[in-house]
Amino acid sequence: MASTAFVKQLEGYGLTTAHILYRLPDHPGILQTYVWQDYDLAPDFPELKGFLDFWERELEGPLHSVRVSHERLIKPAEFKAVDGMLTLH
Template sequence: MSDSALARQLRGYGLTTAEIHYYRPDHPSLLQLFVWQEYDLAPDFPVLFDFLDHWRREIEAALHSVRIAHERLVRPAEWRAVDGVIAIQ
């Protein structure tokens, strides 16, 4: 992980994965898949939408659907109280 990735995570970014289904003009009956991953902010996803805008402008492939998964990797520590004591020796 690079320093910029850690800095993004500390600012609230999480790892976003998008499955992009698309059709190529030379094979319009064949649905193809492209997987994209980047650090992004949920629920607005500005980095993903910038990429999709670039896709629509520059790539000759019609988008069919996009499925998004997002997970914040850095978050407050989780803890739970344990009911009991374990004696060691």
């Protein structure tokens, strides 16, 4: 049986990485980094939005900024049609 990550990739999901900066609750002048990575659908990013909603609802460190990168790992094959024939003796 195929892994769930592979099945998601076949359904169009790509690897999404979010670099999250947030403020420490006790020291709001200090920024801390958190890196989140999962398979998600661009451009809506429902998985990431769900995680950020959870963060704002359950965690004390307020978000400062989120930088997102996304790449589909399984893509249509690229090929080039060649017009011609090469004969080797």
